[in-house]
Amino acid sequence: LEAITNQYLTNYKKIKEAIKTIGAIKIIECNYSQYSSRYDAFKQGDILPAFNPKMGGGALMDINIYNIHFVTGIFGEPQKVSYLANVENGIDTSGILSLDYGDKKVVCIGAKDSTAPIRTIIQGDKGAIIIDGPTSTIDRFTIIDNQNKSEIVDFKVHTHRMYEEFTEFERIIRESDVETMTNHLDHSEMVMSIVDKGLDSAGISLG
Template identity: 85%
Template sequence: MKLAIIGSGMIVNDFLPMVSDIPGIELETIVGTDRSIAKMNDLKKTYGINEVSTNYEECLKNERVDTVYIALPNHLHFSYAKQALLNKKNVICEKPFTLKLSEMQELKELALANHVILLEAITNQYLTNYKKIKEAVGTIGDIKIIECNYSQYSSRYDAFKRGEILPAFNPKMGGGALMDINIYNIHFVTGLFGEPQKVNYLANVEKGIDTSGILSIDYGDKKVVCIGAKDSTAPIRTIIQGNEGAIIIDGATGTLDHFTVINRQNESKLVDCKVHTHRMYEEFLEFERIIREADFETMKKQLDHSEMVMAVVDKSLVTAGISLG
């Protein structure tokens, strides 16, 4: 994979120290704005990136680049991914894939028509600990209740209250608690249990954006609550309850550092099967394989999952009366 990184924000700075552990990824280009040139040059020097650019169109014409990693604010995902797909580049797009289901579906059609790979970067779907949770779910009987709480007071919330609207709280830029942190919970739950029957989002809305909210997901025989908050804080924890036991995950559903299985006799077992300390390692290791092998079967499976998630997001925003973009 000869990669162009689009963006130079926090997620890119998190990604770059890890990527050298995946030999199949070559860092060809980093693309950003004029005001980020100094930052990009520092990243180029530190991580051995071949080139710095402020021209996305030129990057897409670069024959040395076969894949772009879009790590931009949420509202730019669709347009940048679409442009790359039209130029027959493979695309890895940060979560949330797009702001609405119809945009994601258009990207899916373009990828298939142009015979290129399109993937959403969503860590939990690729973690070995997540696969182990899928196995453990079958050991705790009939699942009845799932509670996911990802609440983390945002460093930008105080500025938001003062009237400074940064991307994290800007409805035009796809901000808000649902799209930023509760999206991990949605991926986590639907990856385990599939498409829900009903969803309803009870959101705390300030200035047109959800600063926190409770998403209820109904599977008929099991009920789910996904809490995401950027205006308050609480222990970050997920509990899956069955009639024979429970699974407890301390920490965010995007990281899944470890989990505990407890049976009805209160006997517990700690499980930790992660293969790398960095949460993004396993997903990018798999992305490199999928692109190298042109594994369209796996791509379609992952896109089906992402499409299901975007359908939940669409319905959730409608029930809360929130309009993004």
């Protein structure tokens, strides 16, 4: 089991239900941009794990991974993947991952070299879902229809973002729920396949 918080959050499950109310999905934008406390050291030549290619560092493998899990946990595997990255010293300090689903387009923005409002927007032809804050926590979300009528939704079980994840891990182990474990493993393998394709398209090697 991969310890990726958003897959186990009740608010995430509620988003999957709420998507049905906003019509055909057209555009998804996830922006998780947060200036890293280690970036200044990186620019001075002190390569810490967060920016070390040999240790899986970089924006796509770190901060943007939550966006990928968020999107694919709802929409599955995309048809095409490409990554436009800002590369310094062989590692992506920020970048835009494009996921093409044919009938819907996704951009996942991850940045460790700059800061912006952290927000995710799912746009349908009947409305939109907005998440203010990172896709790793999903503290709450807002549904807005085309008449600008809005509803704030919050079904979180606990204030700590890892609570629901650990509770589910305990249940899976206690009940020997191999089916659920296998489904989560398949999801994680799909995400890492997308990461590999993105890194390849940007010419980044983490070897």
